[in-house]
Amino acid sequence: MFRRSRVLALSCAALLLSACGSESAPPASDPPADAVLLGRLFDARAGTVIGRGVVVIAGERVHCAGERTSCTWDAAAPEHDYGDALLLPGLIDLHVHARPHFIGAFVPAGVTTVRDAGNTLDMLAELRATAGAPRLFATGPLLDGPVSVLTPEGPAPFDADALGTQPAITLSSPADADIVVDALAAGAVDWIKLYEQLPPDIFDAATQAAARHGLPVMSDLGTVLTRGLSGAHVDARQAAASGVRTLEHLGGAALAYSRLGGDPNAATLDPALLDVIVADLAKSGVAVVPTTANSAQFASPDSLARDDLPGADRMAADFAGYWSYLSGVVDDPRVQARVRSDQRLMQALLPRLLAADVRIGAGSDLPAAPFMLPGPALHQELDALVRAGLTPVQALQAATHVAADILDQAALGRLEAGARADVLVVSGDPLSDIRATRTVQAVWTSGAPVDLAQAWNAVDAALQTAREAQAAEAAES
Numbered sequence: 080m081f082r083r084s085r086v087l088a089l090s091c092a093a094l095l096l097s098a099c100g101s102e103s104a105p106p107a108s109d110p111p112a113d114a115v116l117l118g119r120l121f122d123a124r125a126g127t128v129i130g131r132g133v134v135v136i137a138g139e140r141v142h143c144a145g146e147r148t149s150c151t152w153d154a155a156a157p158e159h160d161y162g163d164a165l166l167l168p169g170l171i172d173l174h175v176h177a178r179p180h181f182i183g184a185f186v187p188a189g190v191t192t193v194r195d196a197g198n199t200l201d202m203l204a205e206l207r208a209t210a211g212a213p214r215l216f217a218t219g220p221l222l223d224g225p226v227s228v229l230t231p232e233g234p235a236p237f238d239a240d241a242l243g244t245q246p247a248i249t250l251s252s253p254a255d256a257d258i259v260v261d262a263l264a265a266g267a268v269d270w271i272k273l274y275e276q277l278p279p280d281i282f283d284a285a286t287q288a289a290a291r292h293g294l295p296v297m298s299d300l301g302t303v304l305t306r307g308l309s310g311a312h313v314d315a316r317q318a319a320a321s322g323v324r325t326l327e328h329l330g331g332a333a334l335a336y337s338r339l340g341g342d343p344n345a346a347t348l349d350p351a352l353l354d355v356i357v358a359d360l361a362k363s364g365v366a367v368v369p370t371t372a373n374s375a376q377f378a379s380p381d382s383l384a385r386d387d388l389p390g391a392d393r394m395a396a397d398f399a400g401y402w403s404y405l406s407g408v409v410d411d412p413r414v415q416a417r418v419r420s421d422q423r424l425m426q427a428l429l430p431r432l433l434a435a436d437v438r439i440g441a442g443s444d445l446p447a448a449p450f451m452l453p454g455p456a457l458h459q460e461l462d463a464l465v466r467a468g469l470t471p472v473q474a475l476q477a478a479t480h481v482a483a484d485i486l487d488q489a490a491l492g493r494l495e496a497g498a499r500a501d502v503l504v505v506s507g508d509p510l511s512d513i514r515a516t517r518t519v520q521a522v523w524t525s526g527a528p529v530d531l532a533q534a535w536n537a538v539d540a541a542l543q544t545a546r547e548a549q550a551a552e553a554a555e556s
């Protein structure tokens with residue numbers, strides 16, 4: 080271990096210079112550390128573990144991280160020795176639908192950053208103002224075509240006066256796309272989300288409008304289970320060519336396969352057609368957020384363990400009714416057949432996408448699937464990604480530095496000098512068993528330690544408030 084004081088002492092002894100006495104102040108480029116975390120260290124970019132690692136924190140940032148011999152720090156800095164535990168960058172969930180009653184459950188579960196994939200602007204403002212919320216990137220309302228499953232009561236055109244309360248907005252023309260994307264950009268969204276039933280000309284107008292504002296686009300183009308073959312107009316290859324940054328759920332892949340002449344419901348898929356899709360996605364630079372756990376749970380509800388998730392003991396009962404409703408939907412044999420088609424396509428495409436260097440990001444889509452725990456569900460997605468063929472290292476990268484690259488946030492998802500000091504400490508070894516990400520020992524956000532007991536108590540309180548509100552609503556009706 081190289082503490083600054085020892086380095087100075089050694090150099091003074093070697094040089095025998097009396098001037099050493101005046102060197103007690105550290106150089107300006109090496110500020111006093113606020114905290115020093117010791118443990119094994121996951122180098123997210125290299126995909127390796129440093130046995131005797133250190134993260135030196137100054138303010139909200141990492142000042143130095145790596146082998147202990149490569150960093151120096153002030154002897155007075157508080158040291159947190161986590162022994163054999165593993166230090167990882169705080170995890171990133173790239174696909175959530177956050178709500179106030181569980182927004183506090185991300186951080187104590189080690190998920191320090193999320194990308195919200197569909198919400199009203201008012202709800203986002205509320206979430207952002209909630210103490211204990213994770214770092215939040217968000218898309219705001221979804222944009223869909225005039226026919227939309229999201230607006231069954233009829234089209235919901237853009238309404239400037241009601242923009243804060245609109246969960247989805249209908250785009251009826253390319254001109255609409257310009258108006259609405261301009262308004263959302265002014266509304267401080269970070270992303271634009273384009274949904275299943277946008278016609279191609281409006282879809283392209285929206286990606287171009289987003290590009291003018293420097294806003295990345297995510298697209299959900301539907302799967303076999305949803306409306307990917309029955310209502311969608313734009314397929315995955317078209318969306319990639321149009322410039323979207325992420326394909327959610329591998330949406331649009333079934334439609335692309337079908338348009339190439341294949342049958343996505345066939346028991347065997349044609350490798351040549353799959354290769355055409357993968358080559359086009361790779362060429363475009365698009366990333367994929369497959370939400371693998373979501374489809375795994377629809378194929379076989381409760382196949383991904385949840386009892387050992389952080390917070391499961393205090394949260395699961397609140398979602399039991401909702402989960403049994405969702406898993407009841409899955410019982411329909413027609414639904415099961417469609418889910419199996421999506422599973423086949425996912426299993427065929429993921430290894431090919433990895434081989435073609437298409438970036439795979441981790442997103443849970445919580446709370447949209449049965450038996451995925453809002454907040455900690457990213458741990459279930461990591462498990463599902465490994466079951467789908469990623470190595471544990473690739474799965475961890477999908478939730479750290481690859482996720483940060485997808486977000487274009489160079490200071491997240493890695494523990495390196497200059498990065499934001501978001502750290503997850505786990506006592507197990509997720510490289511040998513990915514479920515060890517659940518063994519949360521400590522969490523740091525922006526250089527500060529999280530009081531885990533206090534954070535979970537806040538989740539309890541938020542759930543209690545939600546229960547009371549629900550009871551009051553039921554009593555009124």
Ligand SMILES: [Zn+2]
Nearest residue numbers: 174196444447
């Ligand atoms: Zn979603």
